[in-house]
Amino acid sequence: MNQGDIPVMNEQAKSGTGNREVLLEVQNLKKYFHVSRGFGRTGKLKAVDDVSFQIFKGETFGLVGESGCGKTTIGRTIARLYKPTAGLIKIGGTDIAHLNQKQLRPFRRKMQVIFQDPYASLNPRMTVGDIVSEPLDIHKIAVGPERQKKIYDLLESVGLTKEHANRFPHEFSGGQRQRIGIARALALEPELIICDEPISALDVSIQAQVINLLEDLQKDKGLTYLFIAHDLSMVQHISHRIGVMYLGHLVELAESRTLYDEPLHPYTQALLSAIPVPDPDETSRRKRIILEGDVPTPIDPPAGCPFVTRCPKASPRCKEERPPMVETRPGHFVACFVVNEKFVTE
Amino acid sequence: MNGKSMDANTPAADILLDIRQLETTFFTHVGPVQAVRGVDLKVERGEAVGIVGESGCGKSVMSMSIIGLVANPGKIVGGQIFFNGQDLAKMADKDLRKIRGNKIAMIFQDPMTSLNPVKKIGGQIMEVLHLHQSISREDARKRAIELLNLVGIPSPESRLDQYPFEFSGGMRQRVMIAMSLACDPDLLIADEPTTALDVTIQAQILELMSDLRNKINSSIILITHDLGVVANLCDSIRVMYAGKIVEEGKTRDIFYEPRHPYTWGLLNSIPKINIEEKERLIPIDGQPPDLLKPPAGCAFAERCPHAMAICQQQQPPLIKAGQGHEHRAACWLNHAQAEAVAAPLFAAQTQQDKLEGQA
Numbered sequence: 001m002n003q004g005d006i007p008v009m010n011e012q013a014k015s016g017t018g019n020r021e022v023l024l025e026v027q028n029l030k031k032y033f034h035v036s037r038g039f040g041r042t043g044k045l046k047a048v049d050d051v052s053f054q055i056f057k058g059e060t061f062g063l064v065g066e067s068g069c070g071k072t073t074i075g076r077t078i079a080r081l082y083k084p085t086a087g088l089i090k091i092g093g094t095d096i097a098h099l100n101q102k103q104l105r106p107f108r109r110k111m112q113v114i115f116q117d118p119y120a121s122l123n124p125r126m127t128v129g130d131i132v133s134e135p136l137d138i139h140k141i142a143v144g145p146e147r148q149k150k151i152y153d154l155l156e157s158v159g160l161t162k163e164h165a166n167r168f169p170h171e172f173s174g175g176q177r178q179r180i181g182i183a184r185a186l187a188l189e190p191e192l193i194i195c196d197e198p199i200s201a202l203d204v205s206i207q208a209q210v211i212n213l214l215e216d217l218q219k220d221k222g223l224t225y226l227f228i229a230h231d232l233s234m235v236q237h238i239s240h241r242i243g244v245m246y247l248g249h250l251v252e253l254a255e256s257r258t259l260y261d262e263p264l265h266p267y268t269q270a271l272l273s274a275i276p277v278p279d280p281d282e283t284s285r286r287k288r289i290i291l292e293g294d295v296p297t298p299i300d301p302p303a304g305c306p307f308v309t310r311c312p313k314a315s316p317r318c319k320e321e322r323p324p325m326v327e328t329r330p331g332h333f334v335a336c337f338v339v340n341e342k343f344v345t346e
Numbered sequence: 347m348n349g350k351s352m353d354a355n356t357p358a359a360d361i362l363l364d365i366r367q368l369e370t371t372f373f374t375h376v377g378p379v380q381a382v383r384g385v386d387l388k389v390e391r392g393e394a395v396g397i398v399g400e401s402g403c404g405k406s407v408m409s410m411s412i413i414g415l416v417a418n419p420g421k422i423v424g425g426q427i428f429f430n431g432q433d434l435a436k437m438a439d440k441d442l443r444k445i446r447g448n449k450i451a452m453i454f455q456d457p458m459t460s461l462n463p464v465k466k467i468g469g470q471i472m473e474v475l476h477l478h479q480s481i482s483r484e485d486a487r488k489r490a491i492e493l494l495n496l497v498g499i500p501s502p503e504s505r506l507d508q509y510p511f512e513f514s515g516g517m518r519q520r521v522m523i524a525m526s527l528a529c530d531p532d533l534l535i536a537d538e539p540t541t542a543l544d545v546t547i548q549a550q551i552l553e554l555m556s557d558l559r560n561k562i563n564s565s566i567i568l569i570t571h572d573l574g575v576v577a578n579l580c581d582s583i584r585v586m587y588a589g590k591i592v593e594e595g596k597t598r599d600i601f602y603e604p605r606h607p608y609t610w611g612l613l614n615s616i617p618k619i620n621i622e623e624k625e626r627l628i629p630i631d632g633q634p635p636d637l638l639k640p641p642a643g644c645a646f647a648e649r650c651p652h653a654m655a656i657c658q659q660q661q662p663p664l665i666k667a668g669q670g671h672e673h674r675a676a677c678w679l680n681h682a683q684a685e686a687v688a689a690p691l692f693a694a695q696t697q698q699d700k701l702e703g704q705a
Binding site: 066067173175203204205206207208209211212215230232233234236237270271273274275276277278279280281283284288290291294295 | 400401514515516517544545546547548549550552553571572573574575577578597598601611612613614615616617618626627628629630631633
């Protein structure tokens with residue numbers, strides 16, 4: 001990163017977040033998919049609709065929400081695996097939202113993705129060494145003995161050994177495969193790693209291994225993570241700040257501790273109360289908010305607030321207007337009319 | 347809790363399901379995989395039993411063994427499964443079919459694939475009724491509406507004539523539950539009933555299941571990898587590892603006084619959301635053993651931080667552990683001659699301590 005860029009970015013940093021360097025800034029990002037609805041009719045699936053947030057250097061930014069809320073689409077759009085419909089994606093100050101594949105290459109080195117399914121994301125016909133070094137080959141970074149050494153270093157950094165380099169993915173367990181995926185993501189020494197549900201396919205005891213590995217790597221290499229998951233307790237554990245998504249919209253954004261202690265958006269409150277706690281006494285004591293119904297389809301979302309159809313606190317205004325993201329307290333953003341009115345009157 | 351008397355001399359009549367030394371093996375081309383290696387399980391009438399374990403621990407194979415649906419090349423190679431006094435393990439498939447879906451019903455993980463996509467919901471529920479009861483079309487339809495009502499599906503009359511694709515994931519799971527309850531089963535086996543669902547939908551289904559527990563008399567076996575799911579719903583818990591039950595006891599015993607290092611490991615692997623300071627997770631190192639050649643000693647010894655010499659050589663039986671009346675753990679640490687090992691902190695315990703601190 002160019003040192004000269006830093007003061008400019010500090011000015012961009014929003015209130016309550018101090019003088020921290022912004023690594024990634026997403027502004028009004030939209031990603032619509034065209035879908036066929038049968039009989040020649042087409043529709044727009046608004047997977048991500050007008051989402052803005054920043055990720056600071058060295059932090060873990062968690063993105064949570066239920067399936068279909070657009071969290072994975074955001075990750076993939078930031079990695080430019082999808083072309084955004086509208087909006088800006090600034091990495092280190094440069095907008096990459098509309099660059100072509102060739103222009104994107106240097107930026108691909110700055111961010112890498114770890115995928116959810118460690119079974120589907122590794123080519124079964126390639127050796128582990130080749131999988132891990134493929135990014136090096138594509139970017140023509142290392143050849144010969146240097147490449148070999150790099151492979152061994154990468155494998156060791158994720159807790160595998162160099163003997164593993166000549167084996168094939170099917171010889172490994174789920175947790176080990178995810179380590180291979182992490183080693184591949186580290187090969188280009190990226191600044192930002194987009195972790196798209198990296199532990200969802202793993203067993204509980206193995207999840208903790210991978211989470212600890214990710215935390216260690218962050219400490220050693222100063223990595224920044226965009227951590228996408230639906231498991232709220234894991235996201236809270238690993239993230240510094242968390243964004244909650246619903247139906248393509250960001251509805252709440254706060255420091256992870258604040259979000260869990262004082263969730264403001266009715267959806268966040270319901271989501272948190274729905275986590276099954278491994279503690280019988282706590283479970284019977286806790287008041288659970290059970291939401292009625294299901295998430296509406298993003299092809300035909302409600303006109304006003306996306307959550308209005310299930311919200312226990314909805315007012316008539318919520319049906320007509322979309323609530324903007326408002327900073328209720330420093331660093332705590334909520335998109336809800338009911339909550340915001342309460343804060344104004346206070 | 348059902349408040350049943352937990353006398354040591356509880357008459358055998360109270361036991362609905364009694365599995366003794368069940369062994370199920372898959373004869374694969376690389377050799378026999380011993381998926382279930384001698385499991386004893388008793389389920390009382392009206393009791394909800396949670397079976398917890400990670401993938402490959404044998405929890406699903408065990409439940410499939412109960413209803414005789416172990417897929418080829420799997421076979422029950424040993425043990426008995428007494429259900430209402432009959433041994434299901436020895437029963438002919440023809441007779442088993444009369445029990446399956448009738449006296450023992452099952453809810454599967456994936457409601458998307460376990461319903462027939464080309465048949466209306468109503469027809470699928472009524473099929474179960476016609477198969478097991480002599481009932482007229484009208485009565486079957488009435489019963490189907492009743493069932494959909496019971497599981498909280500709005501306007502059941504019109505929903506009966508819809509196809510599965512017209513239902514969302516949570517609604518399909520409700521339909522599955524309605525189907526399983528059609529014949530008032532004595533035993534309901536739910537295999538990861540909420541794993542495929544989103545958190546808020548999972549909460550709806552769990553709420554429904556605990557609500558149903560008060561309305562129906564069925565015993566429930568709930569199979570899950572999520573300790574949070576059983577905490578709310580079950581009277582007692584069995585923790586499975588590598589084809590064996592490693593710890594069993596009342597729900598409170600398992601959460602507040604676990605006595606097996608694997609249970610400690612499971613509880614410690616879960617992040618604690620109510621703790622002020624962020625702590626590092628304590629994972630269980632290594633991986634479960636290969637059940638093609640299971641170890642001679644304790645299957646967990648290789649990953650166990652407290653393993654002793656005997657653990658490598660001899661399999662620990664379920665030994666009485668802790669204060670709980672029916673609390674037993676298959677770990678040599680609970681043997682009278684073993685040195686006491688302090689259990690590491692785990693989620694529930696920490697909260698207990700917190701409460702005591704406040705009091």
